[in-house]
Every structure is written in C-alpha cells, then in structure tokens.
Amino acid sequence: AQSVTQLDSQVPVFEEAPVELRCNYSSSVSVYLFWYVQYPNQGLQLLLKYLSGSTLVKGINGFEAEFNKSQTSFHLRKPSVHISDTAEYFCAVSGLTGGGNKLTFGTGTQLKVEL
C-alpha cells in the first residue's frame, strides 16, 4: 500500500518570498514521486517528478523538489513566488504495486500568494 500526506492544507505567502510545501509518503515498494499543480477551474499539470538519480529535481516555473529517502519526504520549494503561482498543489506517489500501478494523491496544499 502507498499513501501521501500533505501536512499543510493552506499556505499563505507574500509575493517574492520563498515557499516550501511539504509532502511525506509511505510505500512498501520503490516509488516514483510527482508534484502536480491545479490552477483555478482547470485540470492538473505536472510540475516535476522524481524517478531516480539526483535527489534534487527541477521543474517548470522555477519550482524544485528534494527527495529524501530516509525521511520519506519530497518537499516542493520555490525561492521567490509570484502572484501567478496561486494554485493548489498535489503531491503524488506511484510504484510497482499492481492494479495499474496507480497514482496516489495527497489531499492538496492551497498556495495563496499575496501582494
């Protein structure tokens, strides 16, 4: 079984400030980790993913995430946010679990960037 915990349901931050969105996972198999972003009234789009190799992964729009196996974490960071980053962010995990190797999502973190 696999699961994802996003500890913060909402994160308010001022424009140009740094932000970290936290994600912890559990799984009985090796995992692949994803961050998706959902802008208001839209579908989800991929920000970045970790498959293997370097634990620091860079994605679109200046976001990056660090895979930490010992802490089972995959936190998302951006050094300076913009108003346009206001959206909901989902962490997800996938692995060779059978059953279509499904993607399991966290409950999401609403990032609100204020002026």
Added chain:
Amino acid sequence: NAGVTQTPKFQVLKTGQSMTLQCAQDMNHNSMYWYRQDPGMGLRLIYYSASEGTTDKGEVPNGYNVSRLNKREFSLRLESAAPSQTSVYFCASRVDPNPGNEQFFGPGTRLTVL
C-alpha cells in the same frame, strides 16, 4: 494536439437520473483513468483501463461503470445519480502503466446532483 478532452464541462442532475461522462485522448496512450476530486480529499481513483479492452476498479467504484470504447475513448456512467456523487470528475491518460510515466489530465466535469 488537444490532449485529453472531456464533455460536458458542467452538468446538473436530479437524484436517480443517469448520465455518461465522455473522455477522449489523442496522444495514442494505452492507459486511461477516471478520478473524482472532493474538497480536502485530493483525487481518488474510480476506475482505470490499463490497456484497450481492459477495465478495473479503483478506490471508489461504487455507483459507477466504465467503458473503454476504443484506444482513444473512456467513458464513465452514473446509472442512478446520488447527491454523494456531486464532485469534479477528471479523466487522465498515460502512455502505458509504467509507474514512472506522467499522467495527463483533462479539464474536468463539474457535476451537481440535487
């Protein structure tokens, strides 16, 4: 390429009515998925089709049925809608079931059941 398309975008039903949500992808993907999104619960998998000709239950299949009509299309049917099925429904596709591959999402269908 349009990617993943869904129809309708919005729908209001009365309890007991039936409807089919349509999904199509033009990326020649083998695997397709239906999710529902509810506030504070993230996305939960309803049904999936790992490849054309196969369908399987996900996490929350009760009250739903699916049809993989061909490689492009994967529909979700509510036979007798209930207020608990009020949600936003997303269709997604992936090139194959390899867990490292990205899923691509449609824009969603917002369903209200009165």
